[in-house]
Amino acid sequence: MLPFTERTPRVVAARHLTRRAGRDKAGRFLAEGAQAVREALAHGVVHELFVTETAAARNPDLLDRADSLGVLVSTVTDKAADGLSETVTPQGLVAVCDLVDRSLADALAARPPLVAVLVGVSDPGNAGTVTRVADAAGAGAVLFAGDTVDPHNGKCVRASTGSVFHLPLARSRDVSEVFSACRAAGLRLVAADGHASHDLDAAIDSGSLAVPTAWVFGSEAHGLDESVLSSVDDVVKVPLYGAAESLNLATAAAVCLYTSARAHR
Amino acid sequence: MLPFTERTPRVVAARHLTRRAGRDKAGRFLAEGAQAVREALAHGVVHELFVTETAAARNPDLLDRADSLGVLVSTVTDKAADGLSETVTPQGLVAVCDLVDRSLADALAARPPLVAVLVGVSDPGNAGTVTRVADAAGAGAVLFAGDTVDPHNGKCVRASTGSVFHLPLARSRDVSEVFSACRAAGLRLVAADGHASHDLDAAIDSGSLAVPTAWVFGSEAHGLDESVLSSVDDVVKVPLYGAAESLNLATAAAVCLYTSARAHR
Numbered sequence: 256m257l258p259f260t261e262r263t264p265r266v267v268a269a270r271h272l273t274r275r276a277g278r279d280k281a282g283r284f285l286a287e288g289a290q291a292v293r294e295a296l297a298h299g300v301v302h303e304l305f306v307t308e309t310a311a312a313r314n315p316d317l318l319d320r321a322d323s324l325g326v327l328v329s330t331v332t333d334k335a336a337d338g339l340s341e342t343v344t345p346q347g348l349v350a351v352c353d354l355v356d357r358s359l360a361d362a363l364a365a366r367p368p369l370v371a372v373l374v375g376v377s378d379p380g381n382a383g384t385v386t387r388v389a390d391a392a393g394a395g396a397v398l399f400a401g402d403t404v405d406p407h408n409g410k411c412v413r414a415s416t417g418s419v420f421h422l423p424l425a426r427s428r429d430v431s432e433v434f435s436a437c438r439a440a441g442l443r444l445v446a447a448d449g450h451a452s453h454d455l456d457a458a459i460d461s462g463s464l465a466v467p468t469a470w471v472f473g474s475e476a477h478g479l480d481e482s483v484l485s486s487v488d489d490v491v492k493v494p495l496y497g498a499a500e501s502l503n504l505a506t507a508a509a510v511c512l513y514t515s516a517r518a519h520r
Numbered sequence: 521m522l523p524f525t526e527r528t529p530r531v532v533a534a535r536h537l538t539r540r541a542g543r544d545k546a547g548r549f550l551a552e553g554a555q556a557v558r559e560a561l562a563h564g565v566v567h568e569l570f571v572t573e574t575a576a577a578r579n580p581d582l583l584d585r586a587d588s589l590g591v592l593v594s595t596v597t598d599k600a601a602d603g604l605s606e607t608v609t610p611q612g613l614v615a616v617c618d619l620v621d622r623s624l625a626d627a628l629a630a631r632p633p634l635v636a637v638l639v640g641v642s643d644p645g646n647a648g649t650v651t652r653v654a655d656a657a658g659a660g661a662v663l664f665a666g667d668t669v670d671p672h673n674g675k676c677v678r679a680s681t682g683s684v685f686h687l688p689l690a691r692s693r694d695v696s697e698v699f700s701a702c703r704a705a706g707l708r709l710v711a712a713d714g715h716a717s718h719d720l721d722a723a724i725d726s727g728s729l730a731v732p733t734a735w736v737f738g739s740e741a742h743g744l745d746e747s748v749l750s751s752v753d754d755v756v757k758v759p760l761y762g763a764a765e766s767l768n769l770a771t772a773a774a775v776c777l778y779t780s781a782r783a784h785r
Binding site for chain 1: 649652653654655656657658659681682683686687721724758759760761762763764765766767768770771772773774775778779781782785
């Protein structure tokens with residue numbers, strides 16, 4: 256059979272999943288590249304796998320795995336694969352998956368002692384990297400609140416290096432709904448903000464990080480709104496001991512989340 | 521006077537500074553963008569400032585500052601500015617600066633209790649981000665060892681968001697020379713490696729991080745060579761509590777350096 260082109264109806268349908276509206280309508284998203292596809296297959300969420308001939312030759316294990324799971328595998332042209340890609344260097348391997356997010360109540364049902372909440376984080380690379388860090392630090396959920404990017408955005412999925420499949424994710428435009436759900440799950444809300452009056456050292460010393468904590472992170476460019484800062488239980492800054500003006504979002508989140516993980520031990 | 525073009529000799533000479541060999545020969549490098557130029561001016565290392573008309577209109581404060589310091593300011597065409605830029609979106613503002621690195625002995629002369637050592641970190645963005653994190657965590661020096669990128673690389677300077685100007689930097693192709701200099705400065709060498717037999721929690725619990733420490737970081741893709749791992753005093757991994765396979769270099773360095781900063785308090 257000839258490879259599918261960018262005009263083949265199933266490829267056209269899949270291309271709609273590169274947009275949030277298309278994903279929400281279909282209830283599906285695209286996982287791109289060998290690592291993401293491997294994770295997606297492991298989590299049993301793949302409907303169809305599009306692969307170029309080159310990528311098929313390079314990833315025989317993934318194709319075997321897809322085959323054994325009964326996943327439909329379709330060969331596509333390079334151009335068709337490029338059209339399904341959101342990266343600069345497409346790998347020629349894209350899986351159509353069920354959306355992985357769940358309701359807030361469901362994501363917090365296990366009452367995890369550590370959670371990351373993203374508020375207004377519009378950069379998909381940052382959102383994905385923080386999801387990876389939250390996973391590494393043992394967080395039990397990542398919540399995408401307000402105008403935060405969709406966790407199923409291709410760049411977010413890629414930056415998470417598989418972590419979007421590892422831990423419960425939920426999203427809601429309504430920040431206060433997210434905060435209420437956290438409180439109902441027994442979490443103390445602590446926002447990370449560079450202008451806070453006290454820092455992480457003071458928070459450690461006070462013992463306040465020993466309780467179940469939802470860390471609230473804002474966008475790298477704009478931080479958190481006053482309305483968000485005034486509705487959390489505490490606002491803490493990562494101390495800057497040298498002359499650096501700030502940390503980027505992922506490194507600041509890494510310091511905060513690992514400090515909490517340590518405080519919980 | 522007409523703006524300089526990409527063929528004006530001074531612009532041609534400056535363009536040689538986009539390459540390491542050209543920088544080492546001239547003893548100068550390029551700092552690009554408003555933030556880097558501001559830091560470079562504050563540190564008194566600027567010889568000449570190239571600016572497009574658009575950038576000049578947007579940054580009157582920087583031009584005043586350059587003027588008051590007696591720095592030569594030259595207007596350039598957009599195309600000339602693009603040729604001096606190493607970024608995707610040139611800001612039209614580039615300063616020719618003295619190299620900021622110093623000898624190993626000089627960089628460690630103050631006997632700082634916390635130092636970052638990069639070994640074989642070829643990605644300039646990673647090297648710059650770790651320099652920023654080291655600065656934020658209060659490290660007293662960053663040492664660029666082995667096949668690590670030049671700290672004056674344009675992408676490294678940019679990723680450091682000014683930190684290459686904030687703390688002493690040194691570089692040497694000879695990793696053992698760097699390690700010897702660290703030991704002579706009273707530093708314990710601790711390598712971060714995902715395959716270490718014990719983790720950061722164990723290191724904290726043992727009290728071993730309370731002493732002056734040089735953290736050794738390798739490349740994100742290849743980690744550290746066996747020869748490096750066998751010549752340090754300790755090898756420690758950042759614990760991965762969830763299902764993530766790894767952290768990226770900058771976030772792992774942030775966790776390590778801030779843990780040491782905390783242990784030193």
